Amino acid sequence: xxxxxxxxxxxxxxxxxxxxxxxxxxxxxxxxxxxxxxxxxxxxxxxxxxxxxxxxxxxxxxxxxxxxxxxxxxxxxxxxxxxxxxxxxxxxxxxxxxxxxxxxxxxxxxxxxxxxxxxxxxxxxxxxxxxxxxxxxxxxxxxxxxxxxxxxxxxxxxxxxxxxxxxxxxxxxxxxxxxxxxxxxxxxxxxxxxxxxxxxxxxxxxxxxxxxxxxxxxxxxxxxxxxxxxxxxxxxxxxxxxxxxxxx
Amino acid sequence: xxxxxxxxxxxxxxxxxxxxxxxxxxxxxxxxxxxxxxxxxxxxxxxxxxxxxxxxxxxxxxxxxxxxxxxxxxxxxxxxxxxxxxxxxxxxxxxxxxxxxxxxxxxxxxxxxxxxxxxxxxxxxxxxxxxxxxxxxxxxxxxxxxxxxxxxxxxxxxxxxxxxxxxxxxxxxxxxxxxxxxxxxxxxxxxxxxxxxxxxxxxxxxxxxxxxxxxxxxxxxxxxxxxxxxxxxxxxxxxxxxxxxxxxxxxxxxxxxxxxxxxxxxxxxxxxxxxxxxxxxxxxxxxxxxxxxxxx
Ligand SMILES: Nc1ncnc2c1ncn2[C@@H]1O[C@H](COP(=O)(O)OP(=O)(O)OP(=O)(O)O)[C@@H](O)[C@H]1O
Ligand SMILES: [Mg+2]
Numbered sequence: 001x002x003x004x005x006x007x008x009x010x011x012x013x014x015x016x017x018x019x020x021x022x023x024x025x026x027x028x029x030x031x032x033x034x035x036x037x038x039x040x041x042x043x044x045x046x047x048x049x050x051x052x053x054x055x056x057x058x059x060x061x062x063x064x065x066x067x068x069x070x071x072x073x074x075x076x077x078x079x080x081x082x083x084x085x086x087x088x089x090x091x092x093x094x095x096x097x098x099x100x101x102x103x104x105x106x107x108x109x110x111x112x113x114x115x116x117x118x119x120x121x122x123x124x125x126x127x128x129x130x131x132x133x134x135x136x137x138x139x140x141x142x143x144x145x146x147x148x149x150x151x152x153x154x155x156x157x158x159x160x161x162x163x164x165x166x167x168x169x170x171x172x173x174x175x176x177x178x179x180x181x182x183x184x185x186x187x188x189x190x191x192x193x194x195x196x197x198x199x200x201x202x203x204x205x206x207x208x209x210x211x212x213x214x215x216x217x218x219x220x221x222x223x224x225x226x227x228x229x230x231x232x233x234x235x236x237x238x239x240x241x242x243x244x245x246x247x248x
Numbered sequence: 249x250x251x252x253x254x255x256x257x258x259x260x261x262x263x264x265x266x267x268x269x270x271x272x273x274x275x276x277x278x279x280x281x282x283x284x285x286x287x288x289x290x291x292x293x294x295x296x297x298x299x300x301x302x303x304x305x306x307x308x309x310x311x312x313x314x315x316x317x318x319x320x321x322x323x324x325x326x327x328x329x330x331x332x333x334x335x336x337x338x339x340x341x342x343x344x345x346x347x348x349x350x351x352x353x354x355x356x357x358x359x360x361x362x363x364x365x366x367x368x369x370x371x372x373x374x375x376x377x378x379x380x381x382x383x384x385x386x387x388x389x390x391x392x393x394x395x396x397x398x399x400x401x402x403x404x405x406x407x408x409x410x411x412x413x414x415x416x417x418x419x420x421x422x423x424x425x426x427x428x429x430x431x432x433x434x435x436x437x438x439x440x441x442x443x444x445x446x447x448x449x450x451x452x453x454x455x456x457x458x459x460x461x462x463x464x465x466x467x468x469x470x471x472x473x474x475x476x477x478x479x480x481x482x483x484x485x486x487x488x489x490x491x492x493x494x495x496x497x498x499x500x501x502x503x504x505x506x507x508x509x510x511x512x513x514x515x516x517x518x519x520x521x522x523x524x525x526x527x528x529x530x531x532x533x534x535x536x537x538x539x540x541x542x543x544x
Contacts, residue, residue, distance in 0.1 A: 048429055069433075070428040070429065071428055071433050074428075074429055074430060082425075082429060086423055086425065086429070087426070088426065098415060099412070099419050099427070099432070103431030
C-alpha cells in the first residue's frame with residue numbers, strides 16, 4: 001500500500017533522512033523505533049508532505065506522494081496523528097472532530113455525524129466532553145481526540161507519532177487496545193514510538209532508525225527478542241512509562 | 249451640554265465608530281490567518297465608498313451600488329493577496345507588512361487617477377430628514393450604519409461558529425500545519441480572509457460616504473483609526489475590534505462636544521493617536537485582549 005525507497009528529506013540545508021526504504025502492506029502495522037533526533041517525526045512529516053525538500057520515491061496506492069500537496073495527501077487517505085497531538089485547542093471537541101472530516105467534503109464519504117458516533121463508541125469520554133474546548137482536556141483525552149480527529153478523515157493508512165508521549169501506563173494501554181481493534185477492522189498503520197516495548201507488542205513489523213537511516217528491520221517478535229534492541233531501546237526507556245506520567 | 253446634545257454626539261460617535269469597527273474587523277481577519285498587519289486596509293474602505301458613488305452615478309439604485317461595491321472590493325482583496333502577499337510568502341511576515349504600505353500608496357494613486365481629488369457625495373440610504381429620539385434628532389443614516397454593522401458582525405460570527413468553512417478558518421489561525429494535515433487548504437483560507445476582510449471594510453466605506461463624503465485620500469486616516477481600534481480592543485480579538493471601534497468613535501465625538509473652544513473638531517483625529525500611545529504603553533494586550541484568547 002505504501003512503498004518508499006531512497007527517501008531523503010530535511011530542513012533547509014540540513015539533511016535528516018538519508019535514504020529510507022520502507023513498505024507498509026494492507027492491514028499491516030509497522031513501527032519505527034529510534035532515539036531522540038533519529039528522524040522519526042521527520043519521516044512522518046515527509047510522508048505527509050509538511051517537510052519541503054524531499055527526494056526519492058514514495059507511492060501510496062498508485063499516488064505519487066512526492067508530487068502531492070499536504071492537503072491532497074490527507075485526502076488520499078494518508079492521515080497523520082502528529083507529535084504532541086496538535087489539536088485546535090480553543091475549538092470544541094466536536095469541532096475538532098468535524099474538521100477531521102474536512103477532507104471528505106464533497107466526496108462520497110460517509111456522513112460526518114455517523115463517523116462521529118463511531119469515534120464516540122471507541123472513546124466514550126470524548127462524547128461526554130464534546131462541547132468542551134479541546135485545550136482543556138487531560139493528556140489522555142487529548143490523544144484520544146487526536147486519533148478520533150484523524151479517524152474522521154476515513155484514513156486508509158494512519159500515521160501515528162508517539163501516541164504514548166507523556167501519558168500514564170494505564171491510558172497508554174487503553175489507547176493501544178483501541179489501535180489494535182482499529183487494525184483488526186482493517187486499518188493499516190505506521191507507528192512511531194520511543195516506547196519500543198509497547199510499540200512492538202502492537203506492530204507486525206518494526207524498523208530501527210538511527211541518524212536518518214534504517215539500521216535494522218525485522219518482525220516484531222524478532223526485534224522483541226533481539227538482545228541489542230533490548231539493551232538499547234528497552235533499557236533506556238523502561239522507566240519512561242512509570243516516571244514520566246501525567247494526565248489520564 | 250444638554251442631554252439631547254449629549255445623545256446627538258453619542259449617535260454621531262456610533263456612526264463613525266461603526267466604520268472604525270468594520271475596518272478593525274478587516275484588520276483582524278487578515279491578522280488572524282496570516283499574522284500580517286495590512287496597512288492598506290483603509291484603502292478598501294475608500295474604494296468601497298468611491299465604487300458605490302460611481303455605480304450610483306451610472307444609475308444603480310443604492311442597495312445595488314452597495315452590493316456591487318462590496319463584491320468588487322472583495323475581489324480587489326483577493327487580487328491584492330495574489331499579487332502582493334502570496335509572492336512574499338517565503339520572505340516572511342515583515343516583508344509582507346512592508347509591501348502592504350507600498351500597495352496602499354499604489355491603490356491610492358490609482359483611485360486618484362480614476363476619481364480625481366475631490367470629495368464626492370453619496371445620498372443617504374433613506375432620506376435625510378432626522379428622526380427625533382428622546383429629544384435628539386438622529387439621522388436615518390446613523391440607524392442604517394448601526395443596523396448593517398450589527399448584521400455584518402452577527403453574520404460573520406455565524407460563519408465562524410456554524411459553518412465547516414468558518415471552523416476551518418479558525419483551525420488555520422490556531423495551527424496551520426495541523427489544519428493542512430486535516431486536508432484544509434491554508435492558502436485558500438488566506439485568500440478567503442483577504443476577500444472577506446476587504447469586503448467588510450468596503451461595506452463600512454459605502455455606509456459612511458453619505459455622512460462624510462469620500463475621496464481618494466480618505467483611506468489613510470480611517471485605516472489608522474481602525475488600527476487604533478484593534479489595538480484598543482486587543483489585536484486579533486474580533487469582539488475587541490468591534491468594541492474598540494465603537495469606543496473610539498464615541499470618544500472622538502465627545503472630545504468635539506466637550507472641548508470648550510470652537511474648532512475643537514480638529515483635535516478629534518488626535519484622539520486615536522492618543523489612545524494608541526496610551527494603550528501601547530499601559531496595556532499592550534488591549535482592553536479585551538488576553539494571551540489565551542481565541543483568535544478569529
Ligand atoms: N523544524 C525543524 N527545523 C530544523 N531541524 C529540525 C526540525 N525538526 C527537527 N529537526 C532536526 O531533525 C532531526 C530529527 O528530528 P526528528 O524530530 O525527526 O527526530 P525524532 O526521531 O522524531 O525525535 P524525537 O524522538 O525527539 O521526537 C533532529 O536533529 C532535529 O534537530
Ligand atoms: Mg519525534
